[in-house]
Amino acid sequence: MVNQEDIFKKVISHAKEYGYVVQSSEIYDGLSAVYDYTQNGAELKKNIKEYWWKAMVQMHENIVGIDAAIFMHPTTWKASGHVDAFNDPLIDNKDSKKRYRADVLVEDYVARIEAKIDKEVQKASKRFGETFDKNQFLKTNPRVLGYQEKAESILKRLGRSLEAEDLADVKNLIEELEIACPVSGSKNWTDVKQFNLMFGTKLGASAENATDLYLRPETAQGIFVNFLNVQKSGRLKIPFGIAQIGKAFRNEIVARQFIFRMREFEQMEMQYFIKPGTQIEWYEKWKELRMKWHLSLGMGEENYRFHDHEKLAHYADAASDIEFRFPFGFKELEGIHSRTDFDLASHEKYSGKKLQYFDPELNQNYVPYVVETSIGVDRMFLAVFSNSLKEEELENGTTRIVLKIPAVLAPTKAAVLPLIKKDGLPEIAHKIIDDLKWDFNVIYDEKDAVGRRYRRQDAAGTPFCITVDHQTLEDETVTIRHRDSMEQMRIAVSAVNETIANEVAIKHWLKKME
Ligand code: GAP
Secondary structure, eight states: OOOHHHHHHHHHHHHHHTTSEEETTGGGTOOTTOEEEOHHHHHHHHHHHHHHHIIIIITOTTEEEEOOOSBOOTHHHHHTTHHHHOEEEEEEBTTTOOEEEHHHHHHHHHHHHHHHHHHHHHHHHHHHGGGOOHHHHHHHOHHHHHHHHHHHHHHHHHHHHHHTTOHHHHHHHHHHTTOOOTTTOOOOBOOOEEEEOOOEEEESSSTTTOEEEEBOSOSHHHHHTTHHHHHHHTTOOSSEEEEEEEEEEOOOSSOOTGGGSOSEEEEEEEEEEEOTTOHHHHHHHHHHHHHHHHHTTOSOGGGEEEEEOSSOOTTOSEEEEEEEEETTEEEEEEEEEEEETHHHHHHHHHHOOOOOEEETTTTEEEOOEEEEEEEEHHHHHHHHHHHHEEEEEOTTSOEEEEEOOOTTTOSOOEEEEESSSOTTHHHHHHHHHHHHTTTSOEEEOOSSOHHHHHHHHHHHTOSEEEEEOHHHHHHSEEEEEETTTOOEEEEEGGGHHHHHHHHHOHHHHHGGGO
């Protein structure tokens, strides 16, 4: 049986081989947790951003988008709490000299308990067959209940200790659970210490006059400091949202799992400004809307779940993650946070400028509350890419590798293939490309037998292959082959554009949210 680690290794090597993602500065042996997107990866990333931007900005009359600078005045990060509180608890193993996030060590331990629950479920489902009731089993099986109770009590204690900054207790917990270093196998740990995740840099030509700056660790602050500029120039009325896509930087202690946790990454964030007291209503609404957005891509309802936070970030009064089933288990894909008036009130205090909204209905000024949705582009990329990579057994006993990226996000929408390189077929293929290229990313491929070309496009994630053959010369029809079903249909050359458009148009996919 193929294990999760092998599947993940295949994802990483496929991403490199088919022009999606490579390690940054690879010729110099790479840079840890920094990655480059190559030709297909850049397209997929762009399509993910467009799918988000359209759903967020274009589809909401009261949400607008901005593009703020990465560098911000250093006081921003004092006001936001990042200078004092944007820390991770780190712990070193004295034997391997490896550094870990103490909370991640404990969470990984809990994930192993959850894997045991999954195993019990699988065993029971095999034993009971069709009569198996999963919910009933989870609620009544003594062994499963024991595992659940253990997992919950560990997470509760971790949450409490982190909340109280009781780092000694986090270390006690690691020792009590007898967690060993994955590298050395030893339990010889240092004390747990806090580590600030922001990258520092300098602005200015000479060392004496330079100002210390930070690379932004989240895009959200560029929205908060511009709240009044946007509200006034757009004459926006509460509730309204400001959306942004941009780079963020974090000096992550544990950089692993490919593009899941990076030091330079991209976020798609939206801050929704609301009347104080309405935050729970909006928080629930945005949880629902964001889940619908994910489900519209058809990557399987069973692969998503909500996880409400035990430990809240310094700015939040409620927070939940949308978790996705990555090849290494369920992990955070997106966060939905009720941020209260923490940020705006704090920027008011530090800047001495009023950041209030005049509510014409109440005839009153107030600092709005904020509900935020925040998703990493790279994490979304990994969710799409890893979920799409399949190895399928075919009826004739062979296997095919296919990248079933939702057609709306696929980097290349169609490959146009002349059956052979003569008899005028390449010329017709080029003419078809000349028509399609105005609307879609398409490519021409004439090398190798057509069957091999189909396989190559399957593995690259291209949803359609258009084949020009001798019949095309007679009746101006081509075959269109669907990547996922491998079905082939004969259609008129004049119908190709519309056939592709019907399957890849953003509108068609986003309508599933309604
Ligand atoms: N403004 C709120 C905020 O930044 P967060 O939970 O720290 O909240 C939001 O980050 C999202 O950004 C995460 O759900 C994840 O998708 C992405 N993200 C965070 N750190 C990341 C990293 N080191 N590498 C890749 N994506 C990351």
